[in-house]
Amino acid sequence: MSIRSFDASKSSPLSIVDLFTIGIGPSSSHTVGPMRAAYAFAGAALERGVPVSLKCDLYGSLALTGRGHATDDAVALGLSGWLPETVDPDDVAALVTAIGDSGRITLAGTTAVPFRREDVVFRIGEFLKDHANAMVFTATYEKGEPFTRTYLSIGGGAVTVKGRSPVRAAMTVAHPYCSAAALLAAGERHKLSIAEIVWANEATWRAHAETEAFIDSVRLAMLKCIDRGCHKDGVLPGGLNVARRAKHLHENLMARGPRSDPSLVFEWVSLYALAANEENAAGGRVVTAPTNGAAGVLPAVLKYYEVFIPTATREGSRTFLMTASAIGFLYKSRASISGAEMGCQGEVGVACSMAAAGLVAALGGSNAQIENAAEIGMEHNLGLTCDPIKGLVQIPCIERNTMGAVKAINAAYLALQGDGHHVVSLDAVIETMRQTGNDMRTKYKETALGGLAVNVVEC
Ligand code: SF4
Incomplete structure (x- = not known):
């Protein structure tokens, strides 16, 4: 496959504040x-x-x-x-x-x-x-x-x-990159991790302490979102009569034993994603990461890291989010993170890829392993359509976030078991996602005109 080439010096560098925003659903x-x-x-x-x-x-x-x-x-x-x-x-x-x-x-x-x-x-x-x-x-x-x-x-x-280019186009960051290959090369050349490259680039816009405060606020908003979702019940708005499940699941899991029980890990992770995405569907406070429809994936994997990894640290959580953002930038600049353009591969697929990369980084993986994890995270979401029933970000979106989170953790451990060498590059899979999204019929791209949206009778 020929990968589209980009001139990093001519493109607009993205900042973490463009990728993670604390806003409202759905x-x-x-x-x-x-x-x-x-x-x-x-x-x-x-x-x-x-x-x-x-x-x-x-x-x-x-x-x-x-x-x-x-x-x-x-x-x-x-x-x-x-x-x-x-x-x-x-x-x-x-x-x-x-x-x-x-x-x-x-x-x-x-x-x-x-x-x-x-x-x-x-x-x-x-x-x-x-x-x-x-x-x-x-x-x-x-x-x-x-x-x-x-x-x-x-x-x-x-x-x-329409017709205007982004204001930030003229700014130059310390380590410009527009491809995963360039990102890896910059890391190799300067002996920096991917997270360190993002920290250095963010210095273009603000002091280190401000970036740290921002990323900590993002982390906190994600964790609070999960927490709120775990304690609210009732029916989600919009008329589909979808009942919130996270509260009941949470109570159920709490009654089944210590949270650290390895046999319950994926149930907890699914709960975290479900809770965050139910909050989104209810119009609650969520972090766009990288979209609202996929707002449960990164928080769920981050919380998995903080709860289930005994060596987890606050710095590790920052590394998680900074690394995930580098991967998000690649999708945003080389393809799109819009469900209306790419289908759900551009939302839950991208979030899965970002979360997989973030987890590998937080667990001390190499840049090559991070890139590998991000690639796996997307490879198995290629072709994912967006067909929400009644146009509501509920079905399949809420459960799909649980799948994205679990898949991200799986991708991370698969990558960590290797040395970073693999056949399909992240750039190749991003390009494949872009081409697949462009070829996908419009009715499968956030129009509610195809798929589940037309095959499920509303009750
Ligand atoms: S199905 Fe569509 S609306 Fe739902 S999360 Fe995926 S891209 Fe977003």
């Missing part, structure tokens, strides 16, 4: 991204005056599964000046109801403007050629031309304005 591209886009548009619209009306047209996958992902609520909140990281998930329902009842939003948190739910238009069956997740915002004014801007939700909660 979807990074359908909830977090649209909220950020709406927030940005609100500011830009107000610079031109006070609008008399606002509209948001949703296209492609955003239109097809946006209702299940609460995209309309996310747009209303973003226009009102809320961001996924600032809004309290417990306040969302009341805020949305208040907007609906009043027929107004406080644009950018400052100026009342008429706004009804119908001002978010789901353009079912219409796709913009720029991206599978596109939204067009329009503000009209008493005088002058309407102001229109198109945003693309490109995966993992990131948004771009």
Whole structure:
């Protein structure tokens, strides 16, 4: 297979803050991204005056599964000046109801403007050629031309304005890389681990202590998410009547003996992933890692490391997350982490690959073993489609996170048993994922038009 070549010096380096964001569920591209886009548009619209009306047209996958992902609520909140990281998930329902009842939003948190739910238009069956997740915002004014801007939700909660390149393109990091081969070569040349390369690159943007504080906050948010999920029951929102299972599973496991019992390891890991992803499905506080749909995989494997590995340390957890992010950057820059572009291989598959790499690093594996683990983690997720029932991030998403977490641990130990030599390179498997995603029929890419979404009768 010929691997696409990249010039690292000409591409935009990514930071861990781009990959891990602490926000709300249920979807990074359908909830977090649209909220950020709406927030940005609100500011830009107000610079031109006070609008008399606002509209948001949703296209492609955003239109097809946006209702299940609460995209309309996310747009209303973003226009009102809320961001996924600032809004309290417990306040969302009341805020949305208040907007609906009043027929107004406080644009950018400052100026009342008429706004009804119908001002978010789901353009079912219409796709913009720029991206599978596109939204067009329009503000009209008493005088002058309407102001229109198109945003693309490109995966993992990131948004771009159509036609604009990322601002960070001009920055240079200590060890630029755009392929796994280049990453391994940089490690070899400078005698650095993959995590050390990421630490050095992050120094471009902030002091070491700040990066450390950020990564610790990500770790804490992941663990808290699992904890909350283990203590909540009830039915998940959206109308599918999916009951939360983590609380019952947790109680069950607690009653069965010490947590360190090796025979229960995978049940605990599955519980961790289930708990985190149920929180996501409920619109709770989660870490996008690298997406919300896959938000249970990394926390579950991280918690496995902290609970089941007797030699685990806080530094080991940082190494886990820094290494996982390096692998996430590769998928984001060489392919995509958007379910609407790659299917679920780009979400749970990528999270599995990242978690496998992170675990190997935390367990002291070599760079070659890390790359091997990341490759195994994706190789056995290739072709995974995205067909959530009713467009809700619940079935198959929640259980799929448990599969991703268990598979990641398996991949890590397989890689640790070798010396890093293997046949399929990580670059080759990323390219295979990209080609598979491009060839995958649209109905299997977050549209709810194929697969389980059409073969399961809703009850
Ligand atoms: S099936 Fe996978 S990609 Fe699709 S919404 Fe669920 S977790 Fe995301």
